[in-house]
Amino acid sequence: MKAVILLSGGLDSSTILYQAKADGYECHALSFDYQQRHQRELESARLVAQKAGVVKHQVVNFDLRQWGGSALTDSSIDLPEERSLDEMSQNIPVTYVPARNTIFLSFALAYAEAIAAQRVYIGVNALDYSGYPDCRPDYIQAMQEVFRLGTKQGREGEPITIAAPLINLKKTEIIQLGNLLGVPWELTWSCYAGADVACGVCDSCRLRLAAFAELGLKDPVAYV
Template structure:
């Protein structure tokens, strides 16, 4: 995998019907023709937000793809992703409903009959929050979006602490997916799968996000609640630990703020 400023425009909000929203504005195309473009999978969480700001810092103009797949906090995540895209000056914001992942089930993120477990940061088994093969589904849509718009890359926010719990976050998965993209797109298409933090920790992401000026107050990570965040699910625990490790208070509201200490 290879590592690689945006126009002054509001992102265009579109749904899976392909219609444009009315909040788009005229685009300032100054000096935009020579810059590379990339699709960013923008969930609204801190990892994808930092990845988007990293892509922008590397000189890419951005197309932001957000998906709702029946997760318990989908409305809050959408609001965060939409605001981040606006702040980034994204060329486009595409929102797609992927409720087939909810219909497939087998994840506490999408199945109301399954409880979201409290964090067990020493566990080795795959947690109940794993959505079967989700990243392959999301990446496939991102590559379609990228090829349709002549983009040079797709950026994903996976990182090293995801490996044990989520098999579709491992470096070998992304390398294999990039090979599939090369085989399954038009001969003239060249789309890199960029995972800038794949060997980094959540703490590294928090530190880099602070350097990039990521508005973490407009991100959301909790698996259980839309506000306040619970503070005790896996996602809250790793997020709080990262902020505690870098000596910065996480700016979003929590029902509880346990001290998770050093990773």
């Protein structure tokens, strides 16, 4: 059995890669260089993929800076810093990249069908505070229907399925699962800032640090 895993190099996507391995799939990792502010994550994706022993790791290149619309693709938009978890939950944040998961899943679907894979893994989770519209269960359900209707495999009755095993997990639960699966947290990268050391104050860093702290664990990644 083959699976395509959307791998950013972050905590969530690294966990689903190891989950796909545990599920018995031959893993093909897919990452994206869309000229994001935090391109440092691509190095982590490479290291995690190598550590996990994936069959193949590919990086797709395209430039979303030409459209902007997000703090991750437009350097003139400031990253939110030092926000509380309550503040994060109030609105869709400026770090939302327009239609990003739809773009990613479309590439993953094409790759999966080309190699006759049965499943695409994505590390979205809806219970923590990001507020992203393309990380929610109804979105994943809708994209599953696209997978069914828009492919030869789907029309022939063997649709490629979307696996989103973290969708109903909190960040603390994802870390606990990753610990069981042996995810190398020290290789992962969550920070939105474009530096070589994690900032510790962007939303992604704060969510990650809070989850490790709640579990009484030390995050092995270095912070400013």
